[in-house]
Amino acid sequence: MEYFVQLFLGGLTRGSIYALIALGYTMVYGIVELINFAHGEIYMIGAFTALIIASVLGLYGFSEISIIILASIIAIIYSSAYGYTVEKIAYKPLRHAPRLSPLISAIGMSIFLQNYVLLAQTSDFLPFPSLIPEFEFMNPYSHIFSSAELVIFCTTAVAMTLLTIIIKFTKVGIAMRATAQDRTMAMLSGVNVNKIISTTFVIGSSLAAVGGLLIASHIGQINFYIGFIVGIKAFTAAVLGGIGSIPGAVLGGFILGWTESFATGYISSDYEDVFAFALLVLILIFRPAGIMGKSRVQKV
Amino acid sequence: MNKILETINLTMDFGGLRAIDGLDLHVNEGEIVALIGPNGAGKTTFFNCITGISPPTKGEIFLTTRRKDRDKIDGLKPNYITKKGMARTFQNIRLFPNMTALENIMVGQHCRTSSRLIGAIFRNAFTVNEEKLVVENSFHILNRFGLGPYTNEYAKNLPYGAQKRLEIARAMATRPFLLLLDEPAAGLNNRETAELNVMIKSIRDEDKVSILLIEHDMKLVMSISDRIVVLNYGRKIADASPEDIKSDPAVITAYLGEEFVA
C-alpha cells in the first residue's frame, strides 16, 4: 500500500511538470494550430540558463536563497525571449503557408536549438544543483513524498491558478480566447493578433521554464537533449486532455504522470518512454479529440 | 416525380448552435432547385451534411441513383457519396492550386477509374488505356467549359472566373447525376453570370444532371430555378416556385424585416 501511495504521489509530481509544459503546446495550438516542436527546446534552454546563472552566482559567493531566486527569474526571462524570437523567425513568416511548411520549420527550429546548445555548451550531462531546500516538517513523510515533490506540486498549482486568472479575467486573456475562436473576427474587432500570438508564446515559454527548473532540480542532471523526449511526452499530455483545452492539458499531464509512475513501478523501468508513447497511440486511435477536447468541425 | 435527393428531419448542431433544424428537403430528377436564405442561415452547412464532410447530428438522407436504387447515405464518407453520383463545388474555391487545370480535371475522374499502384509502375495495357481515356476526356471537359486555353496552367494562376468554372468542371468530371453548387455566381461580373446561367441550364439539359444551388444573386435564382427553398436560422420557411416565393410574406420578413410585408 505504501508503495502504491509512493507511486501515486510520484506520478502526481511528474504529471504536474508535464502539465506545465503541455500548457505551452496547448495554448499555442489553440491559437495558431501549430505543434510547436521547439517548445521542448525552450524548456531545455530554461534549464541550461538557470544552471549557468546559478553556477556563476555560486562562484561569486551569493547566498543560496538569492541564487535560487535570481536563477529562476533569469531562466524565465530567457525562455520567454527565446520563445518570442522563435515565433518571429520560424512561424510568423509562414502564417499563410500550407500546413506542412510551419511543421517542417518547427522541427528545424527544434533541431537547431538542440545543436546550438550542444555546440556552445557541452554534450555531457551536467549536474544540476537542487534548488529546493529540505523542509524539516516533511521529514516524517520523506520516504514517500519528498520536500522537492511538495514544492513541485505547489509551484505547479500556483502557476496554473495564475494562468487561469490571466486567461479568464484579463484583457489579454480575453483577446487570446477570441483569437483562438476566430482569428479574422478577432482582428476585425480590433485585437492585435500578432501581439496576442507573441504573448501566447511568451506565456507558454515561461511556463516551460518553470517546468524546466523543477524537473532539472528534481532529476539532478541536464543535457541538450532533455527537451526532446519531455517535449513528446508533454505533447502526449496535451493530446490526452484534448489539444487546445487548458484544463485538459493539466488532466492529461496527471494521467500521463500516473501511467508512467505505475507502469515503471509495477512492470519495468527499461521502457519508461515507451509507455507514454503507447498511451499516445491508444488515445489517437480511440479518442482523437482527447478527454476534454471538443471535436472541432472544420469550416469549409 | 422521382426524388433523387431527400432529407428527413435533418439536424446539425455546432455545440449549442443549431445550424440546421429538422430540415426536410428534396430534389426531383431533372430539376434545378435553388437554396436561398440570409447569411448564416445554414446553407453551406446543409451541403456539408449531405456530402458527408460533417455528418449530421440527426436525421436521414436518401439518394436515388440513376439505377433507381434508393440509398441511405448519412454517415457515409464523402468519397463514397461522390462515387454514388453527387458532386459539389465550394463557397471558397477549393482547387488543387499547384496542379494544372487539366490535372484538376483528371483528379475529378479518380472515382470513375480504377488503375492501381502496381499497374502504374508496370504500365500494363489496362493502365495505359485508361490513362489515355482520362486525358482525352479531360481535354473534352476543359474545352466544354471554355477552359481550353488554361490546360497546362497551374490552377492557382487562373483568373478568378476561370477558377470558378474549373471547379464546376472538376465536379462534373466525377460524372454526377446531382450537382451541388455553393454560390457559383459570387464575385462574377454580369457577363460571366449570364454565361453561368447558360452553363447551368446546359448541364441540366445536355448532361441530364439535376442541380441544387446556393445563390445570393436573385436575378439568377429567379430566372434559372424550377423551385426555390428558403432557409432561415436552419429552418425551411418556404418551398415554392419562383413566382410564389417573390410574394411570400415569410420570405420577405426573413430578408427585409417585418415592416416590408405588404
Added chain:
Amino acid sequence: MIKFEEIKKSLFVSLWFMFLTFPIMVIHVNPIDKIVNWRWDNLLFVGCGSFILSFFWRYFINRKKSGLRQSSPVISPLSNIMARLRNDPKLFRTLIAVLAFIAVAFPFTFSTYQVTIMTTVLLYIMLGLGLNIVVGLAGLLDLGYVAFYAVGAYSYALLNYHFGLSFWIALPVGAILGAFFGILLGFPVLRLRGDYLAIVTLGFGEIIRLILENWNDFSFGPSGISNISRPSLFGIEFSLKSSSIFLYFIIIILVLLTIFVVNRLQHSRIGRAWVALREDEIACQAMGIDKVKTKLAAFALGATWAGMAGVIFAAKTTFINPASFTFHESALILSIVVLGGMGSIPGVILGALILILMPEYLRAFSDYRMLLFGAIMVLMMVFRPQGIISDVRRTYELDNKGASG
C-alpha cells in the same frame, strides 16, 4: 544607399541576439574545477553576424512579399536548366549518357574510399526519394522515417545471423517488413490531422531505437550485430575492394529502379491523388478519393523503400547498432528532401549530393552538420519552400496523347 532606419533596425536585432545568446554562448562553467570561462569573442561574433544577417533577412522577406504581389513566378537558374532539359530530348539524352559514363567509370578511377562515399550518397538518394513519396508527394510529415530503415537493417542482420540468409533474399524481406510496419503505424494515425502523424512518427522512431537498445535477447542491445555478410553474386565472394565496387553497382541499379518507380507513380492516377491530397484534403475527398487508403499507400510505399535501404545499409557496413538509427538520420533525410525540392526527383538527388558530400569534404562543416540541417529546414520553408529545384507538373498535349515531359 542603406537608410539610417535600416541600420537602426539591424542594430536593434544585433543587440537583441547578443542579449539572447549571452548565457549560452558567452558563459561556460566548468562545474568540476569551478571556473567560469567568459567567451567574450563569441558575443562579438553574434553581434556582427546578426547585424549583417538581419539585412539579408529583411531583403529576402521583402523580395518574397513583393514577389507574391506581382505573382511573377521566381524562376531560379537551376529550374531554368531543368525546363530546358525537359523540352530538349536530345540534350537530355546526351546528359544521361554522360552521367551514365561517369557513374560506370567512377569506381574504376577513384579509390575505394571515394567509392564508399559515393555509395553512401546513393543510399541517401534512395532514402530521400522514398521519403519524397511520403512528404513531397502526399504531404505527410514522417519524422520517424529512420524507424523503417532500422527495421530493414535489423531484419537482414538478424536473419543473416540466425539463419544465414543471403542479401538477395533479405532485400525483399526487408522491404515487406518495412511496408508491414508502415501500415501498422499508419493505419490508426492517418485518419487524423497531419500534425499528429508528425509527432507519432517522431515518437515511433524513438521507440524502435529504445527497443533495439534495451531488448538484448532480440537485438543484442547497444553492442549491435557485426559480421553481417556482404552481398555475393551467384555464390562468389568478393575481396574487400571488389565487394565495395559490387555494392556500388547494386545501389546504382536500385537508385535507377527507385527513380523509375517514383517517376511512373508521380504522373499516374494514384500519384495525382497523392498530390491532390497534399493540396486540399477536403476537396480531394469530395472528388471521391479515399483519404485513408491513399495516404496509407504513400506511407507504406515510403516505408518499403526505407526497409530496402536498411538492408543495403547493413550489407554495406557489415555492422549495425541502434546508434545508427537516431532521430538525426530522419532529420538528415528530411533535410535532403526539403533542400532539394519536395516532390522533385532531380531536387532530391541534388539535395543528397550537397548534404552528404559537403560534411565529407569540408571537415570543418561536419561538427555543424545538425545545426545546418535545422537551419536549412527553417530557412527553406521561409524563403524557398519549393526547394532548389522545384517540382514541375507535367504538361499534356491533345494531339500526341503522350506527354511532353
